[in-house]
Amino acid sequence: MIVKVRNLVKRYGNLVALDHLSLSVKEGEIFGLLGPNGSGKTTAINCILSLLKYDKGEIEIFNQPMSPDAYNIKRDIGIVMQNVAVYNELTVYGNIDYFCGLYITDKRKRRELVKEAIDFAGLGEYTHFYPKKLSSGLLRRLNIACGIAHKPKLIILDEPTVAVDPQSRNKILEGIMKLNEQGATVIYTSHYMEEVEQICSMITILDKGRAIVTGTKEQLKDMITMGEKITVETFGLSDTQLSAIKGLPNVISVDYKDNLLVIKSSKGRNNLENILDVVKKEDIRFGKIYSELPTLNDVFLEITGKELRD
């Protein structure tokens, strides 16, 4: 086990930021911590890294208890903070070299590692730029390069794609998967379910400091009753027509708002076919009709009763 967290409790006065949180991260995983803002993701990461004192619980990294002076553990951890943490007074190269230098003292080796990190982050053209001259996407990439240059075994990325354009976001996500392929275990926190769904092999959904579910994305989706979401673009539906749809087998809920009919159904082979039959029979005019599998947002919604983005 690369990271093991047991019954972690962290309180800020009366506010319980982490409520008996337990996690296990296996070697080679991309472990996603998914949760809305304020759910305790960053607090959990800070506690894991011993940046914050916690009230209760145990944290082990590489099967050793983690503490602020566990330098042998820290040596193999790379951290990419939620906020960009680079020195504006240093160039792109200078920043990567500085942070890498905190882990690697051998100058020659460091030079190679810095070069690799620059290539990895696609910052080759910007090595002599100061951070203030970089776009937010490039800045995020620099932030990542600073965290991974020393080739750590465990990389912790705390919402690394916040305020990043889609192109840079894709590059960052591709990079994380590449790092994982190269052997690094990754802990990735985000409130973007698409990202977590895209790259994480194991996911824990956090809410109010508690781990509400843990599993692969498939396992998580299996946990909920909804198996399919069918959306029909239509207008002027009568109550009779709506009742006909509600009466179909497997239908859990029907929501008609702003000319969009959203039908949530439990798993079943003919859900879409049944709806199309009703549409035809009731002579419902429609623009588009499409079916979607449940997302992690649906998982979160079903378990907590609220949207991930709330």
Next chain:
Amino acid sequence: MQVFKLCMQIIRKNIPVMLIYVILTAVVTALMVSDIDKEYQKEISFTPAKRSIAFISEDNSLLIDGFREALGQIVNFVELDETQLQDALYFREVTYIVRVPAGFTEEFMKGADVKIDKSTVPNSVSNTYIDLFINQYFNTARLYIKNIDGISQELLVQYLKEDLSKTSNAEVKSTTGKKVTYPTYSNNYFNFFAYTLISVIILGMSMLMIVFNDRNLKMRNSCAPVIPGSINLQFILANLFFTFASWAILVVMSFIFNYKNSLNAYTVYFIISSFIYSFCCASISFLIGNLIKSQNAVYAVCNTIGLGSSFISGVFVPQELLSGSILKIASFTPAYWYVKANNAIAKLTQFDYRHLQPIFSDLMIVAGFGLAFFAVALAIGKRKNYIEN
């Protein structure tokens, strides 16, 4: 030494701003040096001023011609007739009238005690100088007449000319027998030093503190396998190095601008005084760096503290010209005690313990300020860390 190197790079990035203060000091010093040089030349050099006199001779001889020629070296002759003499004296056209009576040379060559007549403006100091010259000329002539029998007027005039053309160097000595030096330059420079040094150190150190107190960077550094003590030690070393370097550069600058006036015992004491003050500045900057969060605020605080304390403490305006109430307020700033110590150093005539003791007392107060600021800064830093955790 990653952290130390980083500190140096941060300081290097801020050098252009700090240079403004150094250049300002350089300009002020250059102006000060040229001004002091002029004053200094005035004080130490002697340029004889030629007074206007009337020369009336009723005796024509080689001796009197020689005398007139020699006297012409130190005075300007104004040609006047008998009727104009008193008016000229009254209206100060001339300050001295020399009258050689008839038969003067003949009697003088015989060794008789004859005198040259004179009329002068009362209480004129310059006339004493002319009197001295006339006495010197004829006393020397008498010596030759007495010792060389039958000396001719021609030979006598020649000997007198040779003797009077000789000059000797004079050295001004103090009452203690030591060579008099003028610490005005060093005093002014090291007083102004207070403004430059505090501005430069506040800028440099506060910038460092702001960067290192950035929460995100602090957290990132904390994740690294580096002992916090090592990071702190490197940070302190960098600050001390920066303080020392700033101090040293400004001290070297004082020598560059006026090394002739800097090579004296006073400068040694000024250097000691500025060294103590520089560490007080470092403590103030350490405190400011702990309190301030933005770089723009650093500039504002730097100007307020630098200019404010300098104005009331006698850095720009001599303490003698400041009112008692201002000086009372200023006494709560280290700059006041530093300038006071510097002024006391400049007035030193002897460098023994009795004379130096008040200076050391002032410098101890400067050091005390430094320690107090440092203690407050540490307390604030600890409290901030506690709140952050």
